[in-house]
Amino acid sequence: AQKVTQAQTEISVVEKEDVTLDCVYETRDTTYYLFWYKQPPSGELVFLIRRNSFDEQNEISGRYSWNFQKSTSSFNFTITASQVVDSAVYFCALSEARIRGDKIIFGKGTRLHILP
Amino acid sequence: GAGVSQSPSNKVTEKGKDVELRCDPISGHTALYWYRQSLGQGLEFLIYFQGNSAPDKSGLPSDRFSAERTGGSVSTLTIQRTQQEDSAVYLCASSPQWEAKNIQYFGAGTRLSVL
Numbered sequence: 001a002q003k004v005t006q007a008q009t010e011i012s013v014v015e016k017e018d019v020t021l022d023c024v025y026e027t028r029d030t031t032y033y034l035f036w037y038k039q040p041p042s043g044e045l046v047f048l049i050r051r052n053s054f055d056e057q058n059e060i061s062g063r064y065s066w067n068f069q070k071s072t073s074s075f076n077f078t079i080t081a082s083q084v085v086d087s088a089v090y091f092c093a094l095s096e097a098r099i100r101g102d103k104i105i106f107g108k109g110t111r112l113h114i115l116p
Numbered sequence: 117g118a119g120v121s122q123s124p125s126n127k128v129t130e131k132g133k134d135v136e137l138r139c140d141p142i143s144g145h146t147a148l149y150w151y152r153q154s155l156g157q158g159l160e161f162l163i164y165f166q167g168n169s170a171p172d173k174s175g176l177p178s179d180r181f182s183a184e185r186t187g188g189s190v191s192t193l194t195i196q197r198t199q200q201e202d203s204a205v206y207l208c209a210s211s212p213q214w215e216a217k218n219i220q221y222f223g224a225g226t227r228l229s230v231l
Binding site: 033035037042043044045046047050052091095103104105106107108109 | 119149151157158159161164172175205207209217219220221222223224225227
């Protein structure tokens, strides 16, 4: 069965600190996609990144970076030099290619507080 | 272009009443999804549409929930005889095609409160 676990329900860090959000997934499929979405207080989920199961290269986008490790079924997200605007709920998600349609399975999210 | 639009943004209703929630996807997006987000919970998949058909209705929590999509565009999620446990934010998303790799674009949601 497919499952996404975000063990950290809530994290608080002081501005400018680095923070890593953990994501562990379960799937029986060999082809799948992993996503991170950000949900700011306004409520609208914002897409951050998509990775497919065949591409384990880490990715960096500005202050954001992602570490995908198939060996540990993890897709962790790191924010470097955090800012108050990074405060939001962050969701990790999984979509299996074999599943009809694109039902995404979301984790329960990690609420991130960046303290000024 | 415009993003996914949902209306109303907030809805307060009395227990036992019916409610309709509307989603207007991004123009040209063929796939449309409904999710429910309860307080402190993740996103719970409800239903998706490819065009006007709904191949997967497995996420609908009960027969009080139904959804339709007409003209391959606007979708309506209907909840009949609302219960207090239906209180949640209902999110709609759309994507260009029906493929697992596709990014889903979300609306801001409808916050439903059942009194």
